[in-house]
Amino acid sequence: MQNKLFVAQYVDNYGPGSNGLMVAVQQLEGNLLDAGHEVLVVAPQAKGMNPHEGRAGRTEIRLPSIRVPKMPTRVANGNKFKRTINQVAALQPDVIHAHGLGPVGVLGVWTALRTNTPLLLTWHTDFDAYADYYARVLPLLRGIVSMFARLNRGEVYDVRAIRAARLEFPDPEKASLLGLMRKMLLSANVVTAPSPKTLARALQIAPEANVVCVPNGVDPLPAGPPPVERGPGPLFLYVGRVAPEKGLNLLVDAFELVRELHPDAQLMIVGDWERYPKIAKRLLAAQRGGNVLLPGEFPRNELGAFYAMADCFVFPSVTDTQALVLHEAALAGLPIVSADPELNLVLEPRQNGELAGPAPTAFAAAMLRIIDRLEEPGWRESAAQRSRELAGQWSVASQAAEMLRIYELTAQRKYEAVVRKHEDFGANRRAE
Template sequence: MKLALITDAWHPQINGVVTTLQELVVALAPLGVQVEVIHPGLFRNKPCPGYKGIDLAVRPAKPLAKMLDKLQPDAIHLATEGPIGWAARRYCLKKKLAFTTAFHTKFPEILHAALRVPLSWGYALFRHFHRPSSGVMVPTQGVLEMLKARGFAQLKSWTHGVDLGLFQYHDKPLDLPALAHLPRPLSLFVGRVSYEKNIEAFLSMKLPGTRIVCGVGPLEDSLRQRFPGVVWMGVLPRTELAQIYAASDVFVFPSKNETFGLVMLEAMACGTPVAAYPVDGPLQVLGADHADVVGGVLHEDLGHAVAHALQVPRHEARRRAMHFDWPQTAKSFASHLVNVRQRTEDGREVFT
């Protein structure tokens, strides 16, 4: 099967969506799925206002149409709702081709936090984007129920995976020379330093030991000045990041507006327990509905969650991460794809 994966998020951007899609491409190969990624680097682009490090395609419709005409894919998946995603949507509707989409990011919440755009406006726009989709892939049951309540249809559960080989387990925090001078415990945050991550909840807490931030974003400069005692490590290569996860005593996830939270899986895969709020994303990733596989602690008081997560055995965090293996995740994704041309009686044909 030849799949056109349409995305506004791709290398060199660094975020959970990019990581998920890159690992998905690799995991689909053994299933016989040949993936052609259509991304911003193939177009003229410009930086996204207010989001350093994210480039958006400029007028991608015509070159995108030429790419898809030449590719003649068996299936088309729109991973994002950016300029390329909208151009691909128009192309599919014009050609009367079936396609699937995904809901990776709560952009309405981001627009609300950054620009005070009403949530109802943002979700109305996204509902319009996804309406023609033959399957809207959603990473957690909580987000699926939320979208269903907001009028979205054709919702399909598709969780994400973690590279258990790259993020290797350590039964005690890894002793890294670069961090040896820092007082323990080491509390780690990994992610974009941006509006929707609620990172100030982490930075402003009174915690013993040292707080470490790996990531960049639009709030970085101002937060560096306000919190000089924090260790700011910027963006690290994936192999180095895996070591930082493994060297940390606890991973703190302060966001309340995630659809999933891949970084929690990466931390747990290394054996580092997670402290987070009991909201969508952490609830499903940590396994709060299965007490025997919880990979950390959830609590409305994030400081309480951190203190108790430090007591979680590292092998339990790893055990939870092992529930998210990529081979099964890739099979689930492929099962939701639809043939662009052939239709069943209900209007879609699923690849199995």
């Protein structure tokens, strides 16, 4: 075993709603504990999945939180931040790992700088992109920046830095947020990004940051009998959060165009479609129009049965930083239609799917091309094989080993070794 490590995980999104970030962080917790290391979780107070609670070697600090209006998320409100810094300083972790750029992630950076602890930062969520979809989020994020500037009294980010950011970034509404993001990226000894898309975005904000691409690992989900009845036509599947930034309106518009040529085609959306009233109204109307299935939200370990019954996975979002569901779908052998050309780890156009622009006509055309290819002899089987090959490069075991290696090197302050080894690792993986 490697030298025993104590890693402090700072995460903003730990319930009540489940999401890819929480799955990735909890998987990482389990990997560390299984390898005999110790974990501290610092997160907002919230209900939700907490599978490692009570395990030996794991402790947690929960911070006072507030609910984000109309979203399944609670965020830390800034209370007890300074006390938490002192608590963590007394515990002396080997590495602080800040997951994201929210209040708790900011606290992780502040703690690392105050205590001179090696800092690893992972960019899971592009808050800048999400702000375009949530009018209520941008004021909240700006408020967080202002609050933090008052709290830290210039240790990390202050009013002068906010003013400087407003001169450097063209969008005045986001300038202070982007300035803080850049400060966090530059403060980290190592930054990991779950996809080349996210790596490029990080370097766009902070070109001097020490960023490496480490996709989250995903294993095949267990298949099962079809959980719902389906028709004889091609079945397109979407699995994931049903939220404004996920592009569900685009998907429904595209599907309506597909049905003009293939009336027997079906679209199934697996997720909590009732959370957002406007989206729910649109999906109910589509369901009444015919051939749209809305089975609801299911636990992750039951999703394999939905993947197994589908003919193609559709992904209309352009805001995701990796999208674990793309990997799940590929491991199930599905071809993929995606609106995001930058999320291409598990998709090769024409080989196992199609890239389509974020417009209904373009997305519908890609879906129609998949329908045609599914009728070609042998294409379904070859696409399934290629999907599994691509997604199989990043298993839970392989990525756990890679992250443990990065933790070890970060704790030893061997930051250049992290980057050099990972550049070789990534190139070899994609060439296989």
